[in-house]
Amino acid sequence: MAEALDLGAALDTVVATLAAAFPTFKTVAAEDETRKTLEVPAIIVQMSELEPDPDKDPHTGQFPCLVRIEARIVLGYRTPKVRREVLKAAGALAAAVHSNRLGVAWGAAAVLAVEPDEFAPQADQYDVWRVEWAHAADIGSSFFIDDGVTPTQLLTSWSPDIGPAHEQDYVAEGGDV
Known part of the structure; x- marks a missing residue:
């Protein structure tokens, strides 16, 4: 920010x-x-x-x-x-x-x-x-506080195979963000 x-x-x-x-x-x-x-x-x-x-x-x-x-x-x-x-x-x-x-x-x-x-x-x-x-x-100040980690990789999956229990089902898309 x-x-x-x-x-x-x-x-x-x-x-x-x-x-x-x-x-x-x-x-x-x-x-x-x-x-x-x-x-x-x-x-x-x-x-x-x-x-x-x-x-x-x-x-x-x-x-x-x-x-x-x-x-x-x-x-x-x-x-x-x-x-x-x-x-x-x-x-x-x-x-x-x-x-x-x-x-x-x-x-x-x-x-x-x-x-x-x-x-x-x-x-x-x-x-x-x-x-x-x-x-x-x-x-003035922004509502948004940038205190998180910026993602470096885009991962995708299809419902219902989503969430922490399905991390192995995610596919990396297009290289680094």
């Missing part, structure tokens, strides 16, 4: 993966981290939604969902050709994320949006673009 997905650890892994992929960015951090200043260029990452995905229910007691993640590319307004550079950075981030699992045991990313983020009044000294993507995931 796979380990239950830890969303906090997943966010940390995404941040670390993006930091490694974009070493020229001075800040690559989760949005919930406290900071007094923001060194730019920066990528600020947040998990924005757990969208229910009932059509993908694995019937294991886990919550099937799309984990939506947003990353904001932040460049200072004094960056030469800032509009062009922030667009290029957003495109590069979208390309890096596209179909990538980013080091986490969930589905490959589907990029949903790459667009300017002009709704942050406190960011008037910056040019900001938002990249949004989603990963399919099953949240």
